[in-house]
Amino acid sequence: MSQKTTIRKLAELVNTPVEKLLEQLSEAGMPFRDADEEVTSAQKIKLLGFLRRAHGRGDEAAGETAAPKKITLKRRQTEEITVGGGKNKQTVDVTVRKKVVLARKPAPGGAAAAAAEKKIVPVDDEHAEILRKLEESKRRNLEEQQRLAEADRRRAEEAEAERQRADEAARRATEAAAATAEPEISEAPAVRKPAPNANAAPAAPRVVRPEPARDDRKGHKSRGSHAMVSGVEDDDSTARFAGQLHLSAADRARRGVSRGKSRGRRVEQSRSGGGEHGFQRPTEKIVREIAIGEAITVGDLAQKLALKGGEVVKALFKMGVMATITQTIDHDTAVLVTEELGHKAMRADAGDAETELLAHVEDRQGEANSRPPVVTIMGHVDHGKTSLLDYIRRTKVATGEAGGITQHIGAYHVETSKGVISFLDTPGHAAFSQMRARGARLTDIVVLVVAADDGVMPQTREAIQHARAAKVPLIVAVNKIDKSSADPMRIKNELLESEVVAEEFGGDTQMVELSAKTGQGVDDLLDAISLQAEVLELRAVDEGRAAGVVIESALDKGRGPVATVLVQQGRLAKGDYLVCGVQYGRVRALFDETGRQVPSAGPSIPVQVLGLSGVPDAGDDFVVVADERLAKDVAQQRDAKRRETRLMKQAGNRMEDVMAQMGQGAAQQQLNLVVKADVQGSVEALREALTALSNEQIRIHVIGSGVGGITESDAQLAATSKATVIGFNVRADASARKVIEGNGVDLRYFSIIYDVIDQVKQVASGLLGVEIREEIIGIAEVRDVFRSSKFGAVAGCMVVEGVVRKSKPIRVLRDSVVVFEGELESLRRYKENVDEVKEGTECGIGVKAYNDVKAGDQIECFERIEVQRTL
Numbered sequence: 001m002s003q004k005t006t007i008r009k010l011a012e013l014v015n016t017p018v019e020k021l022l023e024q025l026s027e028a029g030m031p032f033r034d035a036d037e038e039v040t041s042a043q044k045i046k047l048l049g050f051l052r053r054a055h056g057r058g059d060e061a062a063g064e065t066a067a068p069k070k071i072t073l074k075r076r077q078t079e080e081i082t083v084g085g086g087k088n089k090q091t092v093d094v095t096v097r098k099k100v101v102l103a104r105k106p107a108p109g110g111a112a113a114a115a116a117e118k119k120i121v122p123v124d125d126e127h128a129e130i131l132r133k134l135e136e137s138k139r140r141n142l143e144e145q146q147r148l149a150e151a152d153r154r155r156a157e158e159a160e161a162e163r164q165r166a167d168e169a170a171r172r173a174t175e176a177a178a179a180t181a182e183p184e185i186s187e188a189p190a191v192r193k194p195a196p197n198a199n200a201a202p203a204a205p206r207v208v209r210p211e212p213a214r215d216d217r218k219g220h221k222s223r224g225s226h227a228m229v230s231g232v233e234d235d236d237s238t239a240r241f242a243g244q245l246h247l248s249a250a251d252r253a254r255r256g257v258s259r260g261k262s263r264g265r266r267v268e269q270s271r272s273g274g275g276e277h278g279f280q281r282p283t284e285k286i287v288r289e290i291a292i293g294e295a296i297t298v299g300d301l302a303q304k305l306a307l308k309g310g311e312v313v314k315a316l317f318k319m320g321v322m323a324t325i326t327q328t329i330d331h332d333t334a335v336l337v338t339e340e341l342g343h344k345a346m347r348a349d350a351g352d353a354e355t356e357l358l359a360h361v362e363d364r365q366g367e368a369n370s371r372p373p374v375v376t377i378m379g380h381v382d383h384g385k386t387s388l389l390d391y392i393r394r395t396k397v398a399t400g401e402a403g404g405i406t407q408h409i410g411a412y413h414v415e416t417s418k419g420v421i422s423f424l425d426t427p428g429h430a431a432f433s434q435m436r437a438r439g440a441r442l443t444d445i446v447v448l449v450v451a452a453d454d455g456v457m458p459q460t461r462e463a464i465q466h467a468r469a470a471k472v473p474l475i476v477a478v479n480k481i482d483k484s485s486a487d488p489m490r491i492k493n494e495l496l497e498s499e500v501v502a503e504e505f506g507g508d509t510q511m512v513e514l515s516a517k518t519g520q521g522v523d524d525l526l527d528a529i530s531l532q533a534e535v536l537e538l539r540a541v542d543e544g545r546a547a548g549v550v551i552e553s554a555l556d557k558g559r560g561p562v563a564t565v566l567v568q569q570g571r572l573a574k575g576d577y578l579v580c581g582v583q584y585g586r587v588r589a590l591f592d593e594t595g596r597q598v599p600s601a602g603p604s605i606p607v608q609v610l611g612l613s614g615v616p617d618a619g620d621d622f623v624v625v626a627d628e629r630l631a632k633d634v635a636q637q638r639d640a641k642r643r644e645t646r647l648m649k650q651a652g653n654r655m656e657d658v659m660a661q662m663g664q665g666a667a668q669q670q671l672n673l674v675v676k677a678d679v680q681g682s683v684e685a686l687r688e689a690l691t692a693l694s695n696e697q698i699r700i701h702v703i704g705s706g707v708g709g710i711t712e713s714d715a716q717l718a719a720t721s722k723a724t725v726i727g728f729n730v731r732a733d734a735s736a737r738k739v740i741e742g743n744g745v746d747l748r749y750f751s752i753i754y755d756v757i758d759q760v761k762q763v764a765s766g767l768l769g770v771e772i773r774e775e776i777i778g779i780a781e782v783r784d785v786f787r788s789s790k791f792g793a794v795a796g797c798m799v800v801e802g803v804v805r806k807s808k809p810i811r812v813l814r815d816s817v818v819v820f821e822g823e824l825e826s827l828r829r830y831k832e833n834v835d836e837v838k839e840g841t842e843c844g845i846g847v848k849a850y851n852d853v854k855a856g857d858q859i860e861c862f863e864r865i866e867v868q869r870t871l
């Protein structure tokens with residue numbers, strides 16, 4: 001609608017003298033000088049509006065009589081309509097969407113007009129009202145925008161003024177500081193010279209305002225709102241501005257920071273030569289100094305050197321060492337490659353982070369208060385250990401909520417009339433061996449259960465020996481006294497043989513007769529424990545950073561790694577950072593034995609911890625540290641150390657070590673092998689083929705073989721005879737793995753018979769070469785299988801070890817035997833496709849071309865790596 005016409009034409013159209021129209025246009029705020037100037041449609045409408053308003057004010061009634069009462073507009077049409085009559089008759093272009101009837105409101109007091117209006121009001125009034133409202137809202141919008149623009153302008157002004165004030169203040173402060181530093185003071189005491197500044201242009205001496213002046217400034221500042229408001233005209237704006245003051249305070253703070261920063265930057269820039277870019281690419285190579293331990297993985301080394309893994313692999317390759325990123329290299333190789341890459345290496349002091357940790361632990365201060373005793377129950381099989389613990393737990397554990405279901409968390413504490421007692425509910429021997437290995441006391445008191453109807457048995461004696469070795473006092477619980485065949489006195493007499501003398505015989509061992517079945521005497525036992533605890537004067541600091549021992553641990557479906565720990569010192573609280581064996585983390589939640597969340601746990605209190613990075617071992621200690629960095633450092637260092645020890649242990653057991661001995665004497669060397677395979681045919685084939693590889697220098701001896709997974713007994717056999725275990729399409733179960741890791745047994749998995757023979761052949765012929773090895777990078781346990789028409793069988797899994805990567809090949813294992821080898825079709829977490837899933841996380845796995853996955857299967861993810869054989 002931007003049709004243009006000249007004023008002259010418009011005057012003709014509306015039948016108005018040109019001069020009159022020019023005058024009206026001028027009054028409407030559109031001054032035109034020439035009648036031949038163009039008038040736009042918008043200007044026409046503006047003029048129309050003006051004329052309408054003018055009529056409303058005064059002479060409308062006159063015009064009304066002649067004005068058409070009704071205007072009819074048709075759907076989507078552009079029309080020229082004429083409004084007004086006589087002098088005011090005008091024509092404008094209008095585009096309409098539908099047919100509407102418009103009418104002008106009757107002029108107030110205009111009787112004739114009102115009479116005429118009567119006929120059309122029912123139709124037009126509504127539309128007229130709508131138009132009026134529209135016009136009104138447009139007007140308000142415009143006003144609002146103008147007001148906002150005005151406010152913005154004022155804010156900008158205020159910001160600028162504020163900035164200038166702050167700059168001024170900062171400049172004065174700098175000058176004042178500089179002037180104070182410079183003893184030279186000019187004649188007038190209030191006038192000081194500015195500090196000579198190489199960058200600053202020589203400036204005239206400035207006046208440092210005396211104190212009152214500063215006060216004045218303060219006053220000025222406090223009056224700031226008035227000062228600023230003074231420039232504001234209307235009340236509405238004042239209110240708006242007052243709100244803005246608050247905002248501008250925040251802005252000020254923000255600006256202050258950014259100003260500070262930008263000033264800092266400006267200084268930097270001026271130092272580095274003016275308006276140059278702040279960052280400059282370093283031209284000199286950075287020489288890093290890194291600490292390397294006994295062994296390090298190529299990936300870790302690359303990280304320390306801030307290089308890509310591939311660069312280190314390449315450098316190693318140039319040095320004649322073939323290694324992948326995940327492979328471990330020894331200290332010397334790591335130092336050589338570090339120097340080759342132009343960096344410096346030094347031997348890491350293994351105790352680095354540990355020393356820091358120790359300092360951290362010793363830092364603990366506070367007064368030691370009395371703490372509850374920690375009790376372990378021991379005894380011969382079937383003498384009633386479990387029954388006694390169950391009875392105490394059932395009757396004494398404060399089971400908070402309805403039902404009172406206690407959870408098995410490996411330990412619990414009871415509250416007796418004489419105080420709290422904590423019981424360790426773990427196999428007694430394990431608790432002792434761990435305790436002894438660590439040289440720390442986990443248990444304060446041993447309760448030795450002896451069945452009154454049976455007598456002192458081998459495990460009773462063993463328990464006595466354990467307690468003695470650990471210097472832990474004994475309390476004897478003579479159990480099953482409810483039985484008719486019970487003879488407590490006989491037990492006490494038999495115990496004399498093991499030098500356990502009852503108090504009633506003049507000895508120092510408390511003996512309590514009880515029945516775990518009826519509960520008779522159980523309270524006496526608890527009293528005896530409390531008494532013993534008093535004698536022991538058990539004390540601990542119960543505030544500050546906690547330390548203690550892991551009693552039990554597991555990987556929980558959904559909750560991740562869960563550890564039951566016994567706090568020995570300090571207070572373990574939610575949110576604490578802790579290092580726990582080779583794991584670390586932040587305590588996400590703490591639960592007691594009743595499954596209730598607790599905010600913290602003090603000395604001798606067992607508690608379940610959530611939030612660790614992995615599953616720690618039972619017997620591992622834990623320490624709370626101030627920050628995550630230290631926790632992570634210590635955990636990683638310990639992990640590296642553990643790996644190193646394993647590597648060292650393996651060192652003498654590797655198949656290749658036999659090669660090193662070959663030719664060093666006349667005697668024929670022997671290579672022992674334990675061969676396990678998925679089917680009998682493979683066992684036979686391997687046994688024959690491998691034995692046949694024997695030669696003058698070496699005798700290949702298969703000392704054990706069989707079908708099925710590698711068991712603990714296979715591992716034990718290999719450990720005692722320094723044999724290499726060959727798993728052909730089979731895997732070691734958890735207990736076997738423990739023995740293998742603990743003894744550094746050389747375990748190798750294969751899936752191609754030729755590879756087994758080739759490897760052993762190379763060893764037998766003393767050939768060093770590249771060996772292709774399979775490394776298992778992750779294991780997922782199938783918990784459930786879902787069938788979908790789109791994806792086939794999808795296994796709901798929990799990654800229990802390492803990491804499962806979509807891009808790597810996989811095998812499906814059932815009872816430690818490989819049942820399928822292939823690749824992943826899909827790897828998902830909560831309906832999202834992912835590239836990898838880490839330990840302790842659930843995921844959905846679809847195996848390509850294999851629909852027979854079952855719950856309980858394992859899916860192992862592996863990669864093939866090339867390893868350079870070394871002697």
Ligand SMILES: Nc1nc2c(ncn2[C@@H]2O[C@H](COP(=O)(O)OP(=O)(O)OP(=O)(O)O)[C@@H](O)[C@H]2O)c(=O)[nH]1
Nearest residue numbers: 380381382383384385386387479480481515516517
């Ligand atoms: N009559 C009677 N029977 C008892 C008592 N205490 C335990 N028993 C029974 O003795 C048997 C063995 O008890 P457990 O508590 O399992 O013994 P345990 O020492 O824990 O046995 P292990 O766990 O195998 O070492 C069970 O059948 C109990 O019911 C008792 O005080 N009186």
